[in-house]
Amino acid sequence: MSYVAVKGGSAAIRAAHRLVRKRMRGDPDAPEITPRQICEQMHLGVDRVMAEASLYDVDLAARAMLQAQGDMIEAIFLLRAYRATLTRFLDSTPLAMDAMRVQRRISAAFKDLPGGQQLGQTYDYSHRLFGYFDRLETASEVESGKAEVPPEPMTSVMGLLEKEGLMEPAAACEPSAENTQQDITQHPLLFPASRAQRLQSLARGDEGFLLSMAYSTQRGYGQNHPFIAELRMGDVTVEITPPELGFSIGIGTITVTECQMINQFQAKSPEEAAFSRGYGLVFGHSERKAIAMALVDRALRAGELGEESLSPAQDEQFVLSHCDNVEATGFVEHLKLPHYVDFQSEIQTLRHLRKTAAKDGA
């Protein structure tokens, strides 16, 4: 309908792409960045590209960031395009989150929790000042006796609440699954979506979009009064069971961030009253996105939990149809393509309208 095919311009297009090539490198006297440097020093950017491309590959994500000259959505697009050329071999066993090698684990709901809190690498509690981290020595000052206490296992906070009957069971959330085609990369997303499809969409959704949606729920548009039960970042082993072996093997490690959100309790009777869950799980280290995802996940459960859906964040069709930044940029940026015929028809209609109006007025 809208844009049309055009011919010509191939020399100009080549010249334009050469300009990209030149600008991509910048001043040849400046040292060139290597993908390795991106991996090491811009790893949070790499993590974001992997999460939103929905493809975990650190090296490819770093190369994509370089080729896209730091344009994250372009880098994500590159990775998605590459992904489309690869064969899907297998599905992994669901990640064993309780076996995560935890780097960071905090709770905003309980100060004392089994296994304790561990800050890990965080900007929290830091001043936002240039050079703030430069003056710190990387070698740690081990406070005497502190690291000696063998820590107890980091038991899930949600599990403890669940045991006490104060939290809806993890397995209880869900079905409304008339829609059993779960993987949205294999089957188009239909509404109403299952929670699995919602979580998959959110996990690859645009961080900025999810952040705004999550923020809107906090500001009153679909309020759900959240507390972070647990926020964890660490490494988990990916396991598969190849049919040619028939037993499970570990094939590598990925870093993920998980957010378990406690939300307002509700029930038909006081005896049944229990907190409700929101869940966020994201590739790489991305706390902002994991928290936002947990908030939006909870907001999107409005229907299932018998709440009125009045706000954008509770509208699954609105959220899920607009959270993918590759789809969004495709449609928004396609406006750059030639719409000559389309526009000619519009302009003719308007001219005709004006002419007719002038005649009628005369």
Added chain:
Amino acid sequence: MRFDETSANSTNLTSMRAHWISELAHAMFSDLADAVADAVAGVERWPEFTSINSPETGLIMVHGRMGGLGDPFPLGESTVTRCTVQDDQGYMGLAYVLGDSLAHAEIAAKLDALLQHPEWQSSLWDRIIVPLMILRTDREAQTKQENQNSRVQFFTMETMRS
């Protein structure tokens, strides 16, 4: 963990094989290359390998669980490289390695075949798998130790809520 021949019955062999396949997949590529140099020294006659599936990069869908323990959902994909080889005595070696490294998968597949030879199993386990395991656990222990320095005990002020 030393290789124990008395326990090498079939169940144990399966779990040993799962273990060495995982260890080979988790190894840093440079460590693996060193391990192969070692293996060459430890094996009198390096067998001829036929490629059954040459190394190929593809995808796996990584699944999470809703709420950490609930039903699974697709989290996102990861690149994975697989390779299958057969040696001249019929042992099939297989590798699946996370990421995009054809060389890693090929070496891992060959080592998997070699490790199935009863006469080489225990020496290769000790010479290759054990050192790789030590390197990996050391890496993990270092990360763990560094992060444990940031363990925290928060105290709430009673006066704040009064």
